[in-house]
Amino acid sequence: MKNRLSLLVLVFTTFLFSCNDDVTRKGDQLYNEGNYKEAVDAYTEYLKTNPKDIKSLYNRGRAYEEMKELVNAKNDFISVLDIDGDNLNANLSMGKYWYNQKDFNKAIIFFDKVIELDGVRSDAYMLRGRSYHQKGEFDKAMENYNQSINFDNDNAEAFLYRGALKVALTQTKSACQDFTRSSALGSSEASEALAKHCR
Template identity: 90%
Template structure:
């Protein structure tokens, strides 16, 4: 009898976990299809029974971002960091959040953390460079753009913003080279910059 109860409990637990996995997979599928509101609902359903599931919290935050519900996105990213302060994606997302709020010092703190965790993240260097650029600290901005390009020679945004910084520094020839590279990598903004500064 005891063995049958243990087996029944195991089957029930497996069933519950498999149902939960189905809910998170459904949320991921909805997100990938661009159905962000439905994705939020699916993740929220799962989080009712697993409130600290990092993957679902983070993915719901990303869905909220797509819905322009930035305060809710921020709350989910912070919830992830409360569970795992070293979560790379949540730190990066919080840096972007503060950058978009024009809180560049706060943004830099999160980009610093990402780089501390993974010093090869080209996107983190590029975003930290943009934050320094906005603060008017051109030396640090240039250093970060250079690092971003060092780690990913196909980072169109890093070339674009390094070019923009070079325009501000009156380095037109190399700025135009950066815009040309950025354009070749698919940046439409680089095309506009070339037309404006390099004809």
């Protein structure tokens, strides 16, 4: 009888975890298809029994972000960081959140953390550069744009924003070279900048 009960518990547990895995996989599939509301529902269902699952918390936050529910997104990213303060993606997302809120000092703190964890993240250098750019700290902005490009010579945004900074510094010829490179990498904004500044 005891063995039968143990077997029943094992079968039930296996079934429960199998169902949970199906729910989180469904959430990922819905997210990838752009069905963000349904993805949030699937992740929320999964998190009822796995409240500290970092992947589901983060992905639900991204789904909220796509739905422009930024406070909910921020709350999920913070939940991830409460579990794992060194989570690269959550730190990067929080940096972007504060950048979009125009709190550049807070944004820089999170981009600093990403760079501390992974010193070759081109996107983190580019975003930290943008934050310094917005604060008017042009030397630091340029340094970060340069680092971003050093780590990824195909980062269209880094070339675009470095070009914009060079325009502000009246380095037009060099700015136009950056806009040309960014445009060649597919940036429509760079094409507009070329038309405006590089005739």
